Amino acid sequence: KQEVTQIPAALSVPEGENLVLNCSFTDSAIYNLQWFRQDPGKGLTSLLLIQSSQREQTSGRLNASLDKSSGRSTLYIAASQPGDSATYLCAVRVPGASQGGSEKLVFGKGTKLTVNP
Amino acid sequence: NAGVTQTPKFQVLKTGQSMTLQCAQDMNHEYMSWYRQDPGMGLRLIHYSVGAGITDQGEVPNGYNVSRSTTEDFPLRLLSAAPSQTSVYFCASSRFGQMSYEQYFGPGTRLTVT
Numbered sequence: 001k002q003e004v005t006q007i008p009a010a011l012s013v014p015e016g017e018n019l020v021l022n023c024s025f026t027d028s029a030i031y032n033l034q035w036f037r038q039d040p041g042k043g044l045t046s047l048l049l050i051q052s053s054q055r056e057q058t059s060g061r062l063n064a065s066l067d068k069s070s071g072r073s074t075l076y077i078a079a080s081q082p083g084d085s086a087t088y089l090c091a092v093r094v095p096g097a098s099q100g101g102s103e104k105l106v107f108g109k110g111t112k113l114t115v116n117p
Numbered sequence: 118n119a120g121v122t123q124t125p126k127f128q129v130l131k132t133g134q135s136m137t138l139q140c141a142q143d144m145n146h147e148y149m150s151w152y153r154q155d156p157g158m159g160l161r162l163i164h165y166s167v168g169a170g171i172t173d174q175g176e177v178p179n180g181y182n183v184s185r186s187t188t189e190d191f192p193l194r195l196l197s198a199a200p201s202q203t204s205v206y207f208c209a210s211s212r213f214g215q216m217s218y219e220q221y222f223g224p225g226t227r228l229t230v231t
Binding site: 034036041042043044045046049089091093103104105107108109110 | 150152157158159160161162165175207209213219220221222223224225227
């Protein structure tokens with residue numbers, strides 16, 4: 001059974017610092033890995049999608065890497081800002097459990113990031 | 118293009134009542150799904166659909182029903198609400214097929230069952 005773990009559960013940094021969020025998964029049979037941002041009381045906003053054949057994706061100050069063989073992904077945030085404060089979730093898209101079963105997302109529990117001015 | 122929309126945003130039910138959470142998408146996505154999010158549990162898949170007329174169970178389907186009569190809509194029905202169904206519910210959609218596609222989430226419905 002695929003399990004996704006995010007460490008640390010919470011992180012507090014001063015504004016301007018570069019930081020790394022970690023995500024690990026137990027089964028390398030994934031279609032892709034997606035990083036989301038969730039603000040309190042809000043829905044999930046997709047940040048980056050990395051296909052299983054890719055090693056990294058970049059969007060602005062965000063860079064996500066994927067090492068499928070070791071079951072790890074990192075989300076790098078450069079020059080953090082107070083507006084980056086949110087919970088960051090990673091999720092892997094995996095095949096269905098049975099023949100004909102559909103693929104689904106398996107989520108980690110998230111890292112709550114606080115960027116202090 | 119509104120993306121994924123959900124109604125209502127908030128709902129309070131009494132134990133035993135039934136209700137339907139609505140979800141719609143305007144991106145012509147084949148794949149739609151429902152998740153619930155609970156503190157300490159993360160997001161868990163309830164039901165999903167790969168097209169009109171096709172639905173299947175996820176990890177935590179008990180107490181919920183779904184149907185998919187159109188590509189756009191995927192309602193989630195609570196048959197007899199229980200306090201254990203107090204949660205935030207998210208609907209998601211994506212393309213589906215051999216390629217792997219990005220999932221888009223709605224804003225969520227916060228449900229309280231008393």
